[in-house]
Amino acid sequence: MxxxxxxxxxxxxxxxxxxxxxxxxxxxxxxxxxxxxxxxxxxxxxxxxxxxxxxxxxxxxxxxxxxxxxxxxxxxxxxxxxxxxxxxxxxxxxxxxxxxxxxxxxxxxxxxxxxxxxxxxxxxxxxxxxxxxxxxxxxxxxxxxxxxxxxxxxxxxxxxxxxxxxxxxxxxxxxxxxxxxxxxxxxxxxxxxxxxxxxxxxxxxxxxxxxxxxxxxTTDYFEVTLPNELGKNQASGPVWNAFLAAQVFLGSRVLFSTSTVAQLLQPSNSGTKTAFDKHHIFPANFLKGGPYNDMKNGRANFVLVDYQQNISISDEDPRIYVTSLRQKLGEEEYRKTCSDNALPEGFETLEYPEFLRRRRLLMSKMVKDAFEKL
Structure with a gap:
């Protein structure tokens, strides 16, 4: 041999x-x-x-x-x-x-x-x-x-x-x-x-x-390790994907949309361009040049949206684009879209570091909730 x-x-x-x-x-x-x-x-x-x-x-x-x-x-x-x-x-x-x-x-x-x-x-x-x-x-x-x-x-x-x-x-x-x-x-x-x-x-x-x-x-994993991992830059990697998987499992709807995250992530929905974009909740250009510029790509600042929705939001101050969409949706739907996307209610009014802190915890809780129901 x-x-x-x-x-x-x-x-x-x-x-x-x-x-x-x-x-x-x-x-x-x-x-x-x-x-x-x-x-x-x-x-x-x-x-x-x-x-x-x-x-x-x-x-x-x-x-x-x-x-x-x-x-x-x-x-x-x-x-x-x-x-x-x-x-x-x-x-x-x-x-x-x-x-x-x-x-x-x-x-x-x-x-x-x-x-x-x-x-x-x-x-x-x-x-x-x-x-x-x-x-x-x-x-x-x-x-x-x-x-x-x-x-x-x-x-x-x-x-x-x-x-x-x-x-x-x-x-x-x-x-x-x-x-x-x-x-x-x-x-x-x-x-x-x-x-x-x-x-x-x-x-x-x-x-x-x-x-x-x-x-x-462990409890420490979900309460300490996972939130810390979600604090890192770029919406990619195993913990980001676990958050998306949790949204799929829990039937979450896309931010400010009637479509579900599962629908956007299905391979059949991807052509030359994917059916979704990773949207900066606090837009990158909105944060650019300010005190939080280095934090703009934190994982907790991302959410999946329909790519057409992402174009319409563009680089607006979240207090502007969220207020407009909130009025169109109504308060009940606004609370639902926040829950489905692990966003603290009133997130658009928070200082950016506080928003990131709260959202990391909510994202971690969503992952834990999904896992415990598997």
Whole structure:
């Protein structure tokens, strides 16, 4: 096998773990390689009975990670390569007999990973949690690794139906907002799989899941960490997307509009221009040159609006544009639009720093409320 890698690598490009794994599949089980690649390709293009989804263009490494996590309880691609090369991870011996045994076990797990009913049930659960388009998913590994966790719940511990969907929603929401599967994510996933291997029944798994979530999404997280993160510049990143997901889940309407946030974020609503804009509540040009110029792009100063609405608001003082829209809406609708967008009532009259402080807390509370209802 080492000679095969040398020949494949003769062009001078260093092979990574993905390359090694796909080469192993080409040599020992080309049908499985083609099956994985076809499934991934179909995730990119809409079609009936395919793996297409609006959140992720699936890669072979995503599939391999999920299959090896489910079938062997290992979280690093390095172990996937060793397993498919015939390594016995306990004795550290490599043999053709063990390779055949490992491939059989891998394909059993792969059948479960590539089950379209389970895959789409999982993707639909993420949509129900508010994650409805690919721009909201800041970590591509969060989807396949969270999927592996739900498959373990289903196939190893017999959890199904509404309970399985609840686990998928809550686990993914926690993983994406805390960036659980970024950076040194292989070590994290490996440790999780090791912990799961020590569990003996479904109740133990349920307790483990809830314990992992509770350890990360603490009261301090929602009351201190999240508001601080929302104080940073630019309306992007996992906490901003979690706020949008909370709005989708809670059915929030767009600021000063009858459209819902969910409607604007649906991929089908995006052509050459997206259906929405990220609007500065206190317009950037209104703040420009003043004492709060450096704070104008704080995350708490953004809200989604219909792009035509954004054009009409332009750079006006919020006391002017809000007063006009408030009169057209009436007080009840004004209070509703404030609630739906985590805005303090009378926000247009507040000093900018006080507005940011209050809104960060309201945004954090909305995220917490949504999560607790998942």
């Amino acid at each position: 080492s000679q095969i890698f040398i020949r494949v690598n003769s062009g001078g490009t260093k092979l990574n773990e993905d390359d090694f794994i796909m080469t192993l599949l080409s040599v020992y089980d080309p049908k499985t390689r083609k099956r994985i690649e076809d499934w991934c390709e179909k995730s990119h293009t809409p079609g009936s009975g395919t793996s297409f989804n609006p959140l992720l263009a699936v890669k072979p490494s995503h599939i391999v990670r999920a299959a090896v996590g489910l079938g062997f309880g290992r979280g690093r691609l390095r172990y996937a390569r060793l397993i498919l090369n015939g390594r016995d991870l306990k004795t550290r011996e490599t043999s053709a007999t063990k390779r055949q045994e490992n491939f059989e076990k891998f394909n059993v797990a792969l059948d479960k990973v590539l089950n379209l009913n389970d895959w789409h049930a999982f993707i639909n659960a993420l949509g129900e949690a508010g994650y409805v388009n690919e721009n909201m998913v800041t970590s591509e590994n969060a989807i396949p690794l969270s999927y592996a966790i739900t498959l373990i719940a289903r196939h190893r511990f017999g959890i199904s139906g509404v309970e399985l969907k609840r686990i998928a929603k809550r686990w993914f929401f926690m993983a994406i907002i805390t960036q659980l599967y970024t950076g040194n994510f292989e070590s994290v996933f490996e440790q999780q799989l090791h912990a799961i291997d020590q569990l003996h029944n479904a109740d133990g798994f349920r307790d483990w899941i809830e314990g992992e979530i509770a350890a990360r999404l």
